[in-house]
Amino acid sequence: MTRREALAGFLRFMAASPLLADRKYSELHDPIYSVANVFDMAKLAKKKLDPLAWDYIDEGSEDEVSLRDNRARFERLIIRPHFLENDVSKIDVSTKLFGKELPHPLFFCPTGGKNCVFPNGDQEVAYGAGVSNTMLIATGGIDKVIDSGKGPKIWWQFTTAAEFRTKNQMVDFARKLQDKGCTGISVTADIYHVSRRERSIHHKLVRRWCDAGGIPRDTKGELEHKPDEIVWTSGDFPAPRPFPTPAWDTVQRLREAASGMPVIVKGILTAEDTERAVKQGLSGVVVSNHGARQLDHVGSTIEALPECVQAAGGKIPVLIDGGFRRGTDVFKALALGASAVGIGRPYLWGLGAFGQRGVARVIELLRAELGVDMGMAGVAKISQIDRSFVRIRQ
Numbered sequence: 001m002t003r004r005e006a007l008a009g010f011l012r013f014m015a016a017s018p019l020l021a022d023r024k025y026s027e028l029h030d031p032i033y034s035v036a037n038v039f040d041m042a043k044l045a046k047k048k049l050d051p052l053a054w055d056y057i058d059e060g061s062e063d064e065v066s067l068r069d070n071r072a073r074f075e076r077l078i079i080r081p082h083f084l085e086n087d088v089s090k091i092d093v094s095t096k097l098f099g100k101e102l103p104h105p106l107f108f109c110p111t112g113g114k115n116c117v118f119p120n121g122d123q124e125v126a127y128g129a130g131v132s133n134t135m136l137i138a139t140g141g142i143d144k145v146i147d148s149g150k151g152p153k154i155w156w157q158f159t160t161a162a163e164f165r166t167k168n169q170m171v172d173f174a175r176k177l178q179d180k181g182c183t184g185i186s187v188t189a190d191i192y193h194v195s196r197r198e199r200s201i202h203h204k205l206v207r208r209w210c211d212a213g214g215i216p217r218d219t220k221g222e223l224e225h226k227p228d229e230i231v232w233t234s235g236d237f238p239a240p241r242p243f244p245t246p247a248w249d250t251v252q253r254l255r256e257a258a259s260g261m262p263v264i265v266k267g268i269l270t271a272e273d274t275e276r277a278v279k280q281g282l283s284g285v286v287v288s289n290h291g292a293r294q295l296d297h298v299g300s301t302i303e304a305l306p307e308c309v310q311a312a313g314g315k316i317p318v319l320i321d322g323g324f325r326r327g328t329d330v331f332k333a334l335a336l337g338a339s340a341v342g343i344g345r346p347y348l349w350g351l352g353a354f355g356q357r358g359v360a361r362v363i364e365l366l367r368a369e370l371g372v373d374m375g376m377a378g379v380a381k382i383s384q385i386d387r388s389f390v391r392i393r394q
């Protein structure tokens with residue numbers, strides 16, 4: 001065999017190899033397959049969305065320092081591959097969480113206001129979660145999808161727990177969720193005040209628009225404000241609330257009322273709060289700064305992760321979200337001890353660009369990146385990833 005024949009044979013082998021998951025040219029007429037990564041999806045979404053809707057999902061609070069931190073801090077973590085240790089011919093990104101099998105360690109975070117991004121946004125996302133077999137923390141409005149059997153198999157219900165006045169209300173809430181096959185309750189703890197998101201304040205955004213039909217514009221493209229609509233403003237001192245905001249004992253009561261249904265807390269950033277969650281008998285925590293949309297200057301979540309993992313001490317899983325855009329980001333979090341990684345904006349970009357198909361495609365992209373990155377780092381299974389795979393840039 002000549003060198004040329006040997007090379008041709010090798011190229012034929014590589015083209016047929018499952019390691020090269022490329023698509024045929026003929027499939028590329030579908031623009032969804034020209035999207036190479038989630039940043040491409042963001043560009044497409046930005047082109048399609050009303051500029052106010054784009055800013056609403058893109059923005060962070062005040063100076064957006066945490067927003068930049070969430071991304072920038074990944075660059076301080078360096079991956080330390082371990083070669084020739086494991087057989088990486090077959091990559092498995094499945095994992096186990098809360099006693100359930102997940103096909104991949106990614107989940108969809110709760111996001112309000114999806115109707116500014118796509119009509120019936122909550123339902124579209126739930127269908128996308130179903131197709132991509134992705135765990136979802138829902139903000140609500142997905143009953144129809146769940147009843148259709150096409151929704152996600154594993155889904156949690158978001159609450160701030162601020163709406164509960166009595167134990168009966170909690171019992172009722174949990175029972176209804178249980179009847180719908182809900183996996184558990186996720187309490188968001190960082191949302192008891194309205195933050196200053198100044199892009200939307202400058203736009204005079206009416207937050208209700210994003211729960212209703214989207215941004216209203218007249219035939220000339222001008223915004224249609226009604227005189228009595230509540231516009232996001234700054235400079236107003238927080239008005240006292242008629243009821244105390246929830247506290248750890250509220251979450252504890254909710255856990256008891258949920259009779260066996262797991263309760264997790266989202267928005268944790270410190271070892272102390274993680275320890276408290278363990279003590280309170282909660283099933284897990286989500287290390288999160290709300291996509292840098294609440295208190296600014298809290299640092300990135302990937303920075304907060306190690307102290308939370310240490311405080312959890314393996315007693316409860318520690319999940320994380322905030323700025324995850326690449327398979328390598330996910331890999332780094334897993335190496336630092338996260339059990340699963342949530343995304344917010346990336347699936348909203350998919351939603352804005354292609355509806356439910358885009359939501360599912362974002363998972364396909366990140367799952368594929370994670371798989372390739374794991375293979376290149378020398379691991380074939382999530383359980384083979386540990387702290388030795390990352391170091392901090394000096």
Ligand SMILES: Cc1cc2nc3c(=O)[nH]c(=O)nc-3n(C[C@H](O)[C@H](O)[C@H](O)COP(=O)(O)O)c2cc1C
Nearest residue numbers: 057109110111112188290291321322323343344345
């Ligand atoms: C448009 C938007 C709305 C959100 N609404 C909520 C919400 O209602 N409740 C909540 O717990 N988190 C909310 N979040 C935060 C997400 O759950 C999640 O923590 C964050 O988006 C993760 O960061 P990422 O967007 O950088 O992936 C929202 C985020 C965005 C972008």
